[in-house]
Amino acid sequence: MLAIQFGRFGGPEVLIPVELAAPVAGPGEVLLTVEAAGVNFADTHQVDGSYLTADALPFVPGSEVVGRTADGTRVLARVSGGYAEQVVAKESAVQPIPEDLGAAEALSLMMQGLTAWHLLRSAARLREGETVVVHSAAGGVGSLAVQLAREFGAGRVLAQVSTPAKERLVLGLGADAVITYPHGEKADVVLDAVGGELFDQALGSLASFGRLVSYGNAARSGFTPLDPARLNRLNAAVVGFWLRPALAAPGAVSGPLKELFGLVAEGRLKPVAGGSYPLAEARRAHEDLLARRTVGKIVLIPGA
Template sequence: MIAIRFDRFGGPEVLRPVELPAPRPQPGQTLITVEAAGVNFADTHQTDGSYLTADMLPHVPGSEVVGRTPDGRRVLARVSNGYAEQVLAADSALVDIPEDLPAAHALALLTQGLTAWHLLRTAARLVPGERVVVHSAAGGVGSLAVQLARRFGAARVLAQASTPDKRRLALELGADGIADYPLPEPADVVLDAVGGALFDQALDSLALSGRLVTYGNAARTPFTPLDPARLSRLNASVVGFWLRPTLKAPGAFAEPLRELLALTADGRLRPVTGPRYPLAQARRAHEDLLARRTTGKVTLHP
């Protein structure tokens, strides 16, 4: 089978197609023939070695797929080596999905949908009536977080995005306005995956008891050392978030995912689909993602 692998850490140029033996399932595992694999920004950190945990080399990246089981079920699955024609998934990490659900929509709801859900519910502990700012609001996580924040009762949702087209998309998805710093009024919750200067601007714009949730560093710049006095003056907090350990908690995976699938099925949640690439062009997918040329869910197709 064909898979995408990197043998050393680096930029998109280290990703290359290789021929590997088909994986063999062990007890408790299911073999999946991949229809589509999701691409996440975290995959670029895995590739360059800056991820929160280091992977052993060589490594096949990818954490999510839509595909078929040997008995014909169409499933959405969390996996470890998703950039491949066939993958293994733990039986507990499989969710059956309808035949008419586009693969890109399903994949948008897994890593990115669950991240958006837990950012608001688990990390920020959003309270109805609060003001929310979403950075990278046209991206996979941000586009869903804008919609979910409104559905979870936010009084006002402001979107930050890097281009006029992306800002227009965020407004179409339900954002009340565009976040330009300094904000006209402080924010109760800010969701930030960018870091760098944007993190500092957001921290200075928190309301009393506000929460700044950091879940990435797309800017790839060192964070400014944080003076606790900046937080004490507002009773504010900076909350770190990582999806992987979050999903180990009881009820953290299947129940939120079913809610996201139900919201999508009846049209109350709109996953934004981005470009699709042949599996062999994973390098180009990473290049476009890093250059911020993509919007919504990016997918690879064997």
């Protein structure tokens, strides 16, 4: 079968199409034929070796797929090695999905939807009427966080984006305004996956008892010094968030996913399908993602 693998850490150029033996499902597992594999920004960190945990090489990235079981059931699944034509998943990590739900829309609710949900509910502990700022608001996580913040009771939702087209997108999703730093409004919650200078600017914008939730380092800026005395003066908090261990908690997947699918079914949450790439062109997908040429959820399609 065709799969995408990297044998050394680096940029998108290390992603190589290879032929591998098809996986075999073991006890408690199910074999899936992949319809679409989700691409997440965390995948780029795995590829360049900056992810929070190191993976043994060679490695096939991909943590989520839409696929079909041997009996033809269409499912959404959390996996390892999803950039492939076939993959095995734990039976407990597989959820049937409707035939009329687009693959990109379904995949957006898995890692990115769960991230957005937990950022607001578990990490920031958003309260009614608070002001939320979402960095990278046109991306997969950000576009969902903008909508969920409103759904969860935020008083104002402010977005940070990089282009006029992305500004139009997030305003259409319900953001009250697009901001640049410095700006006049104080934020109760800031969701930041960029780090570096943007992190520092966001920290200075927090209201008293505000929370800045850091869940990524897209700027690849290295260590960001944080002075506890500054937090004292701001009367604010910095919260770190990593999805992988968060999902190990009881109910951390099934409950939030049920809520997310329900909101989509009711038309109150609109996942943004950003585009698809042939599986063999995973390198180009990563290049576009890193260059901020994408919005919403991008996917890889085997056989395209």
